Amino acid sequence: MAATQAKSAKADDMGDDALYPIAVLIDELRNEDVQLRLNSIKKLSTIALALGAERTRGELLPFLTDTIYDEDEVLLALAEQLGSFTSLVGGPEFVHCLLPPLESLSTVEETVVREKAVESLRTIADQHSAEHLERYFVPMIKRLSQGDWFTSRTSACGLYAVAYPRLSTAVKADLRKLFTGLCADDTPMVRRAAAAKLGEFAKVVEQEFLKADLIPEFFRLAQDEQDSVRLLAVEACASIASLLPKDEIEKRLVPSLKAAVEDRSWRVRYMVADKLVELQNALGPELSKTELVPAYQNLLRDGEAEVRTAAAGKLKEFCNNLPSEGREQIILSNIIPCVKELVNDSSQHVKAALATVIMGLAPLLGNEKTVEHLLPLFLIMLKDEVPEVRLNIISNLESVNSVIGVKQLSQSLLPAIVELAEDGKWRVRLAIIEYMPLLASQLGVDFFDEKLTALCLAWLVDQVHAIRDAATKNLRRLVEKFGLDWAKQTVIPKITELSKAQSYLHRLICLQCIRNLADVVGREASMKLLLPILMILAVDPVPNVRFNVAKTLREVAPTLDEGTRTNQVKQALQKLKEDKDADVQHFADQALHTIY
Structure with missing residues (x-):
């Protein structure tokens, strides 16, 4: 009541009822409750709409500019809101009115707030006319820069x-001078920010000024005393290289790149490994072959596991981007020796990263070389003590199968796959189940039946519930792939066997299989093959089985014809509704209400 009176009094003091939204906003932003202030900021667009464009420009925005002293969470929401305010201030003609509050937000201490304010400023920069860019936006850049x-x-x-491309020649020169000043700033955080945006700025600067103004700054940043600055210069290197002719790249950028590969800081070397493919695309095939291959070898043998991990993850892309002429020999002579070392690396992260991409070399090397050089490495990794390494190899078998064929795959890799499928760690078995449909598509029904179907059925009675659950879903995907005839010959007999098992848990798995398969096998198979099993289990001595029959009938009913639903299903559920167990009664009643 007091708060309402205060707001009314505030509105009366302003002498204009139309100012009430501003009065409310003022009171709410001064409230001690952060959540209330946050909610108020999130309603800014509604308030601006109520005020109209003119009063939003004249009253709301000045108020917001003067009150930027709030909690970081509130300021972040404000910075985000203002980026979409153009239409609320009257359109592009007045978008410059949004600059003062966003400029203030760009100077606060909290990084995420500044970043969001800059993001909003970048958004509205495109909505300025060229004239307004020079009149309003550029002066703001200058104030911030100084x-x-x-x-x-x-x-x-x-x-x-975002501003540079549409400016006049004289203003462009001023901005280039200011930016080079930021690259040489005394504060490492500023040099780091300049290095991070150097590549982006280089893309909009004219070629002549790129060489005269920005390339020298790139070299300065690449040799900065702070490794956090040097590593961002590596990121800029790829962007700058894409803008320069080949001779300039070779003469000016390659030496810096070589220095980065041998940098004393592992973080800089990590950045080179992480950006390797981008650098490769920028340098072109010839320089990639002569300059980057030796650099890549060094990265794969780096003393820091983080660097080796990043480099190993780029193996497939890097080799694929090498010039086709001589690529196979480069891989065999320069890359494979390093890969052989990584297969037994002390870091599990390195091996896991390698396992995700090493299969990608098979199409590049062809059948004979894959069998000779890669297959032994695959087998070593399939027996690795780290489950993730083994699983990453299996998940990428398709590329190998397409090169060496099913016969070779079965002889060399399948025994290891079967061993993993029976692994003592249930999470490994679970992951293998996820890859069975992939193996099914690669191996074909005959080969799958011979080697892996028995495993898939055995998982249905695994001791771990998560395995049994995943196995039922796996059967559904296999039936979708192999068809109804395969299901009749292979899966239905197993389900029937489970329905007669002594363990009630196996009978429950039987019901779960029926729920997963009913809509896949179709109406006729559901009525002739699955429904009779349900009718038998409806009188099971274990209440848990009986109420799961009720739940299963509810899910299976839509796949049956109306006559079967009316007769067999309804009668079975009505009988279950009269069961002595309360849970059975409950689920039977639920099923009856759902179906009928």
């Missing part, structure tokens, strides 16, 4: 690229 606090200067770095 601010006393590093926070404003770091924010400024993200705004150059």
